[in-house]
Amino acid sequence: MAAPESGDGNNGAARMVTLISSDNTRFEVEAAAASLSQTLQLTILDGGGGGGDGIPLPNVDSATLSKVLEYCIKHAPAAANGGAPNATAVDRAELERFDNEFVNIDQSVLYSLIMAAHNLEIEGLQSLVAKKVADMIKGKSPMEIRRTLGFPDPTPEEQAEMNAHMLEYGWAYE
Amino acid sequence: MRSHKKRSSSSSRRLSLSMVLEDEDLLGEILVRVALPTSLVRAALVCRHWLCVASDPGFLLRFHCLHPPRVLGFYMSSPQASTSPSSCRRLVISRRSSPTACAARRLGARRLRIPTIPRWRLFQIA
Numbered sequence: 544m545a546a547p548e549s550g551d552g553n554n555g556a557a558r559m560v561t562l563i564s565s566d567n568t569r570f571e572v573e574a575a576a577a578s579l580s581q582t583l584q585l586t587i588l589d590g591g592g593g594g595g596d597g598i599p600l601p602n603v604d605s606a607t608l609s610k611v612l613e614y615c616i617k618h619a620p621a622a623a624n625g626g627a628p629n630a631t632a633v634d635r636a637e638l639e640r641f642d643n644e645f646v647n648i649d650q651s652v653l654y655s656l657i658m659a660a661h662n663l664e665i666e667g668l669q670s671l672v673a674k675k676v677a678d679m680i681k682g683k684s685p686m687e688i689r690r691t692l693g694f695p696d697p698t699p700e701e702q703a704e705m706n707a708h709m710l711e712y713g714w715a716y717e
Numbered sequence: 718m719r720s721h722k723k724r725s726s727s728s729s730r731r732l733s734l735s736m737v738l739e740d741e742d743l744l745g746e747i748l749v750r751v752a753l754p755t756s757l758v759r760a761a762l763v764c765r766h767w768l769c770v771a772s773d774p775g776f777l778l779r780f781h782c783l784h785p786p787r788v789l790g791f792y793m794s795s796p797q798a799s800t801s802p803s804s805c806r807r808l809v810i811s812r813r814s815s816p817t818a819c820a821a822r823r824l825g826a827r828r829l830r831i832p833t834i835p836r837w838r839l840f841q842i843a
Contacts, residue, residue: 650734654734654736654737657737657743657746657747658736658737658743661740661742661743661746669746670746670750673743673746673747673749673750674750676747677747677748677749677750677751677752680747680748680751680756680759680760681751681752681753681756682753682756683756683759684759685759685760685762685763688759688760688763689763689764692734692738693734694734694763694764697764701764701765704765705762708762712758712762715755715758715759715762716762
């Protein structure tokens with residue numbers, strides 16, 4: 544894991560913790576970055592995850608965890624500054640640019656990220672990914688939404704229901 | 718940082734999709750961010766489960782707080798309206814290009830009727 548830019552103002556040398564994905568890959572990351580996860584924060588505060596122990600994450604595979612940590616490392620300095628009240632416009636623009644590129648990914652990765660952000664309780668990431676899926680839905684008709692998100696074809700019963708709705712809410716299907 | 722492998726098989730995609738979209742909390746987090754009421758109605762018509770999540774009173778309250786309704790337009794009636802109530806009322810939409818305005822304009826012509834109306838009255842679409 545590449546050393547991130549130093550974001551801790553009062554802890555001296557950055558403390559590292561080890562996270563273990565469901566497929567047994569170990570990731571060493573700064574405690575400040577991993578603590579963006581509310582789920583991990585208490586364990587880390589209790590001194591867990593250090594040394595050879597590691598914190599097992601049975602619900603998150605290595606591909607997803609790698610992506611999650613990329614987000615956490617980038618956002619940890621701003622989070623450590625209490626939401627970065629004194630961040631410059633350049634810093635904020637840089638984070639925004641990172642976020643936009645970060646969610647420009649395959650849908651399957653997007654869904655795995657939502658699950659992981661939910662399980663690990665990383666509020667910013669959860670919001671970012673949910674917003675991306677919401678943007679994919681916006682302005683589309685119900686059928687277009689189904690196609691975009693890869694829904695299976697409607698069953699005859701669902702189709703009949705949709706036809707009935709179509710009479711009532713014709714504008715929504717245009 | 719190790720690079721992630723894309724899982725592109727449709728079966729794994731479908732598995733993740735159903736895990737996300739069948740979870741009420743996760744689906745709610747997505748739907749609450751579609752921002753426009755018209756997009757929410759369209760999303761609610763995707764399937765029965767989405768309709769259920771999108772019409773939950775708690776969800777709607779949150780949606781309303783995050784995206785408060787804005788004045789979309791008003792009904793204008795001329796002085797003759799008092800004698801012929803239905804013919805001289807006109808829906809005037811202030812923001813013509815928004816998707817909500819497009820939907821309201823279509824509905825406004827046919828469905829948004831107010832039985833008694835003062836001379837000027839602001840009309841808000843939630």
